[in-house]
Amino acid sequence: MVKIKVNGKTIKAEEGQSVLDAAQASGISIPTLCSQDALKPYGACRLCIVEITKNGRKTVETSCTYPAEEGLEVKTDTPRIIGGRRVMIELLLARCPGVPSVRKLALEYGVKDSPTQMKKENDECILCGLCVRACNEVVKAGAIQFAKSGLYKIVDSPFHKTADDCIACGSCVFICPTGVVKKKDEQQAPGGPKRQIENWQVEHKLKECKKCGNPFSPEPHLEKVRQEKNLPVEFFNLCQSCRQYPVVDEDKCLGCGGCMENCPMGALELDDKGGYDKKAKVYTQNCTACHSCEPICPVQAIS
Amino acid sequence: MKINKADDLKKIKKEGMKLLSPAALRITVGAATCGFAKGAGKVFEALKYEAKKQKVKADVVVVGCNGLCYAEPIVEVIRSGKPRITYGNVPVERVSELVKAIKTGKLVKDLVLMRRDEEKSPLEKGAVIKYSKGKLSRELSTVKEYRKLDFFKNQTKLISSNAGTISPERIEEYIALGGYAALAKILSALIPEQVIDEVSASRLRGRGGAGFPTGAKWKACRLAEGDRKYVVCNGSEGDPEIGMHRSLLESDPHLIIEGIIIAGYAVGAHEGYIYVNDRYLLAKERIENAIKQAEKLGLLGKNIMKSGFSFSLQVKRGGGAYICGEETALLNALEGSFAEPRPRPPFPAQKGLFGMPTIVNNLETLANIPLIVLKGGKWFSGVGTKLSTGTKIVALSGNVTHPCWVEVSLGMPIKSIISLFGKGGAGGKKVKAFQAGGPSGGILPAKALNLKLDYEQLCKADSLLGSGGLLIMDENTDMLDMAKFFTDFFADESCGKCTSCREGLKQLQQILGSVMEGRGTKEHLSLIKRMAAAMADTSACALGKTAAVPTLSVMKHFPQEIEGRLMVKKRA
Numbered sequence: 008m009v010k011i012k013v014n015g016k017t018i019k020a021e022e023g024q025s026v027l028d029a030a031q032a033s034g035i036s037i038p039t040l041c042s043q044d045a046l047k048p049y050g051a052c053r054l055c056i057v058e059i060t061k062n063g064r065k066t067v068e069t070s071c072t073y074p075a076e077e078g079l080e081v082k083t084d085t086p087r088i089i090g091g092r093r094v095m096i097e098l099l100l101a102r103c104p105g106v107p108s109v110r111k112l113a114l115e116y117g118v119k120d121s122p123t124q125m126k127k128e129n130d131e132c133i134l135c136g137l138c139v140r141a142c143n144e145v146v147k148a149g150a151i152q153f154a155k156s157g158l159y160k161i162v163d164s165p166f167h168k169t170a171d172d173c174i175a176c177g178s179c180v181f182i183c184p185t186g187v188v189k190k191k192d193e194q195q196a197p198g199g200p201k202r203q204i205e206n207w208q209v210e211h212k213l214k215e216c217k218k219c220g221n222p223f224s225p226e227p228h229l230e231k232v233r234q235e236k237n238l239p240v241e242f243f244n245l246c247q248s249c250r251q252y253p254v255v256d257e258d259k260c261l262g263c264g265g266c267m268e269n270c271p272m273g274a275l276e277l278d279d280k281g282g283y284d285k286k287a288k289v290y291t292q293n294c295t296a297c298h299s300c301e302p303i304c305p306v307q308a309i310s
Numbered sequence: 311m312k313i314n315k316a317d318d319l320k321k322i323k324k325e326g327m328k329l330l331s332p333a334a335l336r337i338t339v340g341a342a343t344c345g346f347a348k349g350a351g352k353v354f355e356a357l358k359y360e361a362k363k364q365k366v367k368a369d370v371v372v373v374g375c376n377g378l379c380y381a382e383p384i385v386e387v388i389r390s391g392k393p394r395i396t397y398g399n400v401p402v403e404r405v406s407e408l409v410k411a412i413k414t415g416k417l418v419k420d421l422v423l424m425r426r427d428e429e430k431s432p433l434e435k436g437a438v439i440k441y442s443k444g445k446l447s448r449e450l451s452t453v454k455e456y457r458k459l460d461f462f463k464n465q466t467k468l469i470s471s472n473a474g475t476i477s478p479e480r481i482e483e484y485i486a487l488g489g490y491a492a493l494a495k496i497l498s499a500l501i502p503e504q505v506i507d508e509v510s511a512s513r514l515r516g517r518g519g520a521g522f523p524t525g526a527k528w529k530a531c532r533l534a535e536g537d538r539k540y541v542v543c544n545g546s547e548g549d550p551e552i553g554m555h556r557s558l559l560e561s562d563p564h565l566i567i568e569g570i571i572i573a574g575y576a577v578g579a580h581e582g583y584i585y586v587n588d589r590y591l592l593a594k595e596r597i598e599n600a601i602k603q604a605e606k607l608g609l610l611g612k613n614i615m616k617s618g619f620s621f622s623l624q625v626k627r628g629g630g631a632y633i634c635g636e637e638t639a640l641l642n643a644l645e646g647s648f649a650e651p652r653p654r655p656p657f658p659a660q661k662g663l664f665g666m667p668t669i670v671n672n673l674e675t676l677a678n679i680p681l682i683v684l685k686g687g688k689w690f691s692g693v694g695t696k697l698s699t700g701t702k703i704v705a706l707s708g709n710v711t712h713p714c715w716v717e718v719s720l721g722m723p724i725k726s727i728i729s730l731f732g733k734g735g736a737g738g739k740k741v742k743a744f745q746a747g748g749p750s751g752g753i754l755p756a757k758a759l760n761l762k763l764d765y766e767q768l769c770k771a772d773s774l775l776g777s778g779g780l781l782i783m784d785e786n787t788d789m790l791d792m793a794k795f796f797t798d799f800f801a802d803e804s805c806g807k808c809t810s811c812r813e814g815l816k817q818l819q820q821i822l823g824s825v826m827e828g829r830g831t832k833e834h835l836s837l838i839k840r841m842a843a844a845m846a847d848t849s850a851c852a853l854g855k856t857a858a859v860p861t862l863s864v865m866k867h868f869p870q871e872i873e874g875r876l877m878v879k880k881r882a
Contacts, residue, residue: 050653053809053848067847072653087847091810094844098813124837126820134806153648153806158816160806 009077014084020075027055027070030083037083038092038112040099040184041135042071046144051136053095054112058082067091093118101125103133106185131187134160138179138188148172148231151179151207162206170207175225180204194222216246223247236271238297250296255287259308262286266300266309275300312608314616316494319485322607326486330429330476331439333390335368335412337361340384340474342375342560343553343592349402350383356405357385364406366413374561376474378461380712381423384474387412393442393450394426417449424456429475432468433488433684464730466693466701466719469677473561478596481603484564490609492680493568496575497617500683505576506532509679511687513699518544518635518672519747519776519852521698521765527669530659531577534667539579542663543570544640545586545593545673548632549748550799552705552779554715555673559586559593562677563600567623569676571610572683574621577669582623584673585640588630598625632803636851637670639805650805651851674703674778694720698764702778706732709739709784718763720775725759728782739784743868747776749796750856752863753789772863789868790875794822796860804853811854814845818858830876835865 009020013030020029025048030037040052048071055070060080067087082088093116099109101121113119121127134153139162142151150173154163164170180190191203192213200213200222213222214229223246233242262285267275274293277285287308301309313319330336339345339354350372358370378384381398385408388394400408400421411418427446429439442450456462476483484490496505510525531539543566547555559566570582586594601623604610612620631649634640638652641663662668678700682690691699698720705715710732718727728734728741735741743753746763751773754761761767768775783792801815818841821834842858849855865872 048653049807050850051807051809053850056848069653069848069850074655090840091844091847094814094841095809095848098809098817098841101817102813122833122837124821124824124831124834125817134809134812155806156648157804157806158801158812160812 009075011075011079013081023074025071026073026075026081029075037070046140048072049136054092056088056091058085097121102128103130108184131185137182141178141182146176146178148174164207170209173207173209174227174231175202175211176228216249217244218249252291252294252296253289253300253309256308257286259306260286265303269299269303322482322485326482330483330486336388337368337370338373338386340375340382341372342557344375344379345382348382352402353383353400356402360406360409364409364413371477374473374478375557377715379714391443396423397421398423422453424459425453426456431487432471460730465716467717468681468701470717478561478563489564492683493571497615502576508682508687512682512690514678516672517674524675528576531667531669534660536666538666539577540663540668541570541574541579541582542670543584543673543676544670545584546628546634547587548635549777549779551707551781552777554703554705556590556593559597563597565677567604569679571621572679575619580620584625585628588627633805650807695764697766704778704780706780708782709736710782711736720764721762723762735784741782742785743783745781747774748779749799751776752859753792755867789864789871793861793864800857808850810845810848814841815857825875
């Protein structure tokens with residue numbers, strides 16, 4: 008734990024935690040368009056800038072990328088910082104006048120519109136990189152990336168063709184702050200239900216549940232998860248709702264923990280029932296109903 | 311043979327000396343890229359042909375660039391007992407005439423530039439080669455001794471002293487003039503901390519632009535924890551008007567290699583990479599050959615000079631991007647990723663290449679290391695000024711009479727550099743403005759010529775020492791044109807990662823375009839000022855931070871050239 012000062016107030020931060028995260032955890036708000044809890048900080052939008060004084064030296068840094076260390080002094084809203092943020096908002100507004108999150112920030116910072124002297128475009132992408140980073144860091148499909156450099160930078164599929172590695176999971180759609188990345192799920196397509204993500208020229212079939220018939224996830228997405236978690240081939244034949252979760256018969260359960268050790272999802276824990284008594288408990292939010300636990304139990308307490 | 315101890319070096323030194331100052335004849339041709347561009351390749355071939363045809367026994371060999379770019383092709387004649395004669399602007403049609411003169415011991419008077427009576431090396435005391443023995447003939451004494459020429463008299467050639475003398479393809483010649491003696495010294499007599507102490511005592515600052523104290527950087531890396539450490543030599547040289555890294559690599563590649571190995575020893579790294587601008591085909595070829603030669607002699611590789619210290623070095627091709635001058639963008643490029651800057655902290659000394667402690671040093675910075683080791687940090691700190699120690703290679707180009715590159719003590723007035731080496735504005739025109747340190751340095755007016763070339767003075771003038779480029783602009787130069795040119799340069803080279811640089815440059819370009827088309831207003835100018843301040847504060851790296859400097863400097867120093875072009879509001 009380290010102590011840093013933000014706008015005169017001393018707050019606690021974990022060693023190495025970003026100044027942005029530490030500030031927000033203490034209720035101090037700093038604007039950002041490109042940072043996300045699940046992703047490594049990138050530093051593209053430049054809105055989260057703050058003044059940092061360290062060892063008597065003052066610099067302007069992006070708070071999302073700056074690690075907290077003992078004794079840092081941070082100022083989040085000086086005239087210099089506000090001025091800098093306003094210019095970033097004006098520049099983004101000139102590029103993406105229709106993007107709601109940019110308009111919202113403009114309202115907050117009293118920016119009516121980008122200056123008339125700025126050339127206006129009508130882009131919907133603010134180049135925050137969230138889609139790229141999600142695809143590469145979390146999903147690890149690596150289907151999309153930044154392409155072209157400098158002023159012409161875009162997010163694209165390789166060679167502007169169909170993104171071969173895309174599993175149509177839709178993480179990019181979910182995480183996009185402007186809505187420019189879109190998916191279209193068609194239940195009644197002639198070849199069967201499918202998902203289209205036009206941005207990457209991708210189209211994949213949606214798997215239909217063998218029990219209820221509802222299409223629930225793109226096939227390549229399911230296949231990737233199945234391979235990574237070593238699940239049986241038939242595992243994703245059923246959708247989430249139809250998959251049966253294990254039930255522990257506590258009368259039979261010995262509390263040996265064998266099922267817990269074998270659960271690939273960490274969905275089984277030993278619950279303390281008092282005294283020496285421990286019983287297996289299923290946490291359905293983590294459970295994928297793979298049924299690995301069932302055959303392990305020496306007393307067939309799981310069904 | 312492998313060099314296992316200092317005595318082995320002495321053997322090679324002797325061989326090198328025999329080549330540099332032979333019993334017979336040595337004829338050299340200045341053949342770096344600049345020389346080749348002016349026909350040195352053809353002159354070299356012609357010399358070999360004519361020497362054979364006219365039965366003149368001579369070692370005809372290519373050497374590097376001595377900085378006299380305006381006088382190339384340069385041919386030098388070294389004959390036993392006689393001073394070294396330098397011929398300049400030698401056309402290929404007169405090579406047979408030249409060889410004939412050499413054969414008969416005569417001079418080709420109208421091509422003679424200078425003579426050299428002895429060779430001195432900054433690494434050793436006294437003269438290392440005495441070319442001229444005995445009294446000079448009448449004719450030879452009329453040829454100017456090179457140290458009397460303005461061009462050489464006013465230079466302090468420490469890291470460029472071998473350039474133009476030795477063949478970049480012969481390691482023996484490098485060793486003959488004191489090469490690898492520094493490496494031998496540290497491996498046998500100094501511990502890494504002592505090497506760092508010497509570099510710290512020298513107060514050497516990074517020659518890439520930021521001017522960070524090299525000793526401090528090395529110390530931080532030495533203390534950092536990591537499974538392995540790296541040395542990266544930054545030879546990306548992206549500024550549009552310079553080519554010193556190229557000249558050094560093509561003229562004296564071993565100097566860089568030695569500097570890198572010493573750096574590795576100091577910080578505890580066993581792997582090094584030289585990142586070379588991909589346009590520099592000849593430089594890359596020469597440094598790769600030099601590495602092979604050093605490996606053959608056991609000066610690179612496992613257990614160097616039986617010291618137990620191993621170091622391997624590889625050349626990596628750059629993509630030609632200016633952004634790779636930024637050390638973290640370079641590291642990304644080396645890792646096979648996009649050349650974009652990384653957030654700092656952590657700094658490369660703690661987490662660099664592949665997340666390991668790495669020092670990224672400019673090529674010129676590393677070229678100073680062997681000298682500092684041999685003569686001591688304290689000696690080095692006496693060259694230049696108190697805060698800007700040592701020398702700087704300056705590339706003089708633009709509207710100057712003699713485009714060239716020189717090595718001067720830091721602290722030399724820029725005015726003197728232009729007059730003594732460049733011989734003033736080309737065609738006798740007045741110097742109107744100049745740019746120091748590359749596009750980030752902005753454009754300064756003639757009255758700033760009194761500034762001294764060092765880190766502090768240039769920084770105070772909102773410019774920077776940077777790469778050491780000096781671009782001269784004469785009275786016919788349109789300042790708005792220059793502002794647009796450099797803004798376009800930054801726009802081409804921006805990596806596009808951060809909003810401020812990418813969008814800021816986009817708007818800057820079109821605003822300048824509007825002003826040039828006569829549609830500019832005062833509001834455009836105040837917007838430029840606001841954007842420039844935001845870009846300087848918020849950009850992720852120095853490219854974005856200084857992208858508006860060319861425009862701002864023209865607005866500050868040549869206001870009439872912009873304000874005079876603004877749209878005049880029509881009265882109702």
